[in-house]
Amino acid sequence: MSSAGEGLARPLPEPVRINVVELASQVLGSMPAAQIPPPLRGIAKFDPRKRAKLGSAPIAAQLENDKKFRELVAESVESGWPELVTSLAEGNVPPAADPVLVAAAAYLTRPPGWAEMIDTARADLERSAAVAEGSEREEVVARLREQLAAQKAAAKEESDRLREQLKAGRAENSELRRKLHEARERAKAAVRRAEEMEQAAEEAKLAASAAGSAGESELRRLRERLSDAERQLEATRRAAREGRSIEETRIRVLLDALQDASAGLRRELALPTSISRPADSVAAVTGESPGVRGVPARALADDDPQLLDQLLALPQVHLVIDGYNVTKTGYGTITLADQRNRLMTALGGLVAQTRVEVTVVFDGAELNAPVQVVAPRGVRVLFSAPGEIADDLIRRLVRAEPPGRAVAVVSSDREVAESVRRMGARPVPSVLLLRRLSRA
Incomplete structure (x- = not known):
């Protein structure tokens, strides 16, 4: 140990300070009660997991001012990393050593030139932080570039679709x-x-x-x-x-x-007068089916208030609703059962006014018992089977419809909206349906 007059021009780097306090808190927990410095006797009684966190400031101050206590902590460093301590005492810093560990050992054992060793470790840590920050900035830039490319591709796809619609309109x-x-x-x-x-x-x-x-x-x-x-x-x-x-x-x-x-x-052709809908062919489960384990908790713009009214006016439109996405957007503070009942009541009025085909999909991956859902006339209620999420069931419903039929999917989930849009359906934000139901 050396140079009592030698000191630090700047405080210890934060990682080094944390490391030193952690070492001291471990030594403090193993010291006899009589040898514990008086300012730290209350902290020594803390839980070992909380001692370094709650007693950080007193322990650091005691290490700075109490040479004897610091030397006790230094002995644990010497026993744990003898080669490092010996190398530092000879004035050599191992090139591959962790800068934090080097600075902590230098601070506690105080070899010749220990303050310069800590300054060198501080410079290494600052360079490492700068490199990490630059790498993180590059990752952010790359991620933003990927998002920009995806948005450009989506805009081009939408532009091509509108161009085809304009061409068809001119021909008509x-x-x-x-x-x-x-x-x-x-x-x-x-x-x-x-x-x-x-x-x-x-x-x-x-x-x-x-x-x-x-x-x-x-x-x-x-x-x-x-x-x-x-x-x-x-x-x-x-x-x-x-x-x-x-x-x-x-x-x-x-x-x-x-x-x-x-x-x-x-x-x-002897076709039946009442024919089943394509959605009826999609394998799913209802809330009362055995084995169901339960429910855990794009022309107008997508957010144009008139979008849903125009879609509901289309002939034979099929409205597929992401049930919990809608209820948790509109009234997520009530229980799941009350959310389902409130949505069913509102949809009954909408179907009575518009006579559209409505299918409501709920996530049924974790039901432990049958769920009683009173669906109004004209509303089909489906739960996803165990091992399947509601998003996948919605995609299967859209895929089951014949090409050319108008299908609108109500969900504010961006992944669901983008996937059903690629399959030819029109996504509608949940808030538009909630506004329409409140008007009804």
């Missing part, structure tokens, strides 16, 4: 213009035929007047023909006055024929 608009032109041409042809019929009626009148002596029977026939021609002319004029298009009438007749044909085809 062109087709409608062509049909409108054809309808106008047919209307003009109808007007020409009406004029011809009017001229024929006039000629018939002249012929009837010239042929008065041909007999009463011939006169009645010509009058009947004239009457028919006049009725057709009047009907044509009336349709023209009312602005009704013959093409509109033909389209209506065609639609009625298609509807009757589809009904006839259904009867011919």
